[in-house]
Amino acid sequence: MTYKNIIDKHHHKLQNITNISRKEVEILISYILQKDITYIHKNYDKFCICQEKIIELIHKRATAYPIEYITNIASFYSEQFFVQEGVLIPRPETELLIDEAITTLQNISNPKVLEIGCGSGVVSIVLAKKVKNISITATDISDTAIKTTKINITKHKQTKNIKVLKSNLFENVPQQKFDMVISNPPYIKNDIKLHKSLSFEPNIALYGGKKGDELLKKIIKEFFLLDVRYLVCEIGHDQKDELRRYFKNFSIKYLKFYKDYAHFDRGFVLERL
Template identity: 40%
Template sequence: MENNISKALYKAKKVLKDRGVRSALESELLLSHLLGVDRVYLHIHAQEELDSFAFERFMRMVKTRAKGFPIEYITNEVSFYGRIFFVDERVLIPRPETEILVHQASELIQDYGIKNVVEVGIGSGVISVSLAMAHPKISILATDITMEALEVASVNISTFNLQNRINLFQTSLLEGVDIKARTLVVSNPPYVALDYPLEDSVRYEPEIALYGGEYGDEILKALIDQAANKRVKYLACEMGHNHKASLSEHLGLKGYQANFYTDYSDLDRGFVATRPT
């Protein structure tokens, strides 16, 4: 049976709609990825025939998505801060609200002439790459506790030719990291509480990148402790929406003055903190 682009999309939308997925958009994203074209092409060439191999592969992708598997893992792509990055199941899928953290960190770099940045928990590398691309004079040391995440980050660092400006180091938080004067530490660490109900699709993402302890703020507090002990002057972190009170107190105890920011839903989502030398 012959299938053109229009028919393939119609069948895909039907499968996805039954599972509550954004059927029209995601059908087009999957097929455009498979064919190596943009979504406009699909509309202009709606009557173009698909061979049986392409159609069968497309429908396998659609059925995988219908089971709740994240589309970013199917296409191995995620859009972040205006760029396309590689992702797979070894790392957390970057969320749009983390772009706000990049913006906050970027303002610190610009306002204080920061040249050295340490990212804790680099994951896919989107934060470090975005900062390096925006600020050509900074050098970045990025840590992660898992080699799997560092491997994914390395792919994205190489894609943007930043191997000479972003160095990777496997460790927990800031352990073994030499902090230079006027260094910015930026992090989007695990901050989900152990009993917090997550969407079904999130179950495919690595737990080590999600859960921050019983209350969700334990890893953040440990990072603040290490940053204070190493006399880190600038600290920018993403956090859970219910962590403002506990982290405000903890930052104050460690000598930091913090400003908190909200996300696109007007929920508390992170902080920028400075510490007198």
């Protein structure tokens, strides 16, 4: 069989889990051959030298197992990052979290940022690339996340700008001056049944408690115990009103909620008094 034959014959097996089934088969072929997609297109009519392996991965992907875990690659903010089982796969909505942080930091010289829950490290790495003279401490409670973040920091040549630290929220964070805390914490209710594809991702990075906002509120509360000016967080689409009520317990100079690409509430930027 040629590569085209393989794609034509097997892409339908992925149609229930993705609307780009042909492209995903191409991605899997590209991954196996360690060639780019252009190579696949130029060699459509060549004999397929890895048919069994391709079919094996198509069947695996057909279970809704994330293609990012198969290829160990996630695209985010026009960059490619290493991901693996045990870390959350970065979503496009989190690019907006970074955009809000960049806008907030633009008038601060040599900003110092603390990220709570760095996962694969994408937020800290993009910030390090986009914000001049930034210094970042990236933390996570997960050993797999810490390892993955370090791999990506090295891959993207940001070892001078980012320090990685294992910590449960603020627990092991050294006492130093930060200008901003940024976080994309778990914020889904514990009893919510997620799409099958999400079942392969770590629960610790998804579920935020019985109501979903417990971890968010803990981050907010502990933030106000520190000498930090800004807090930027991603939130669940239905948590804005409850958080707005919760913020009444604190002295706040500025509060902005922002929406995602689907116009759902997705995060906030806060400046303390």
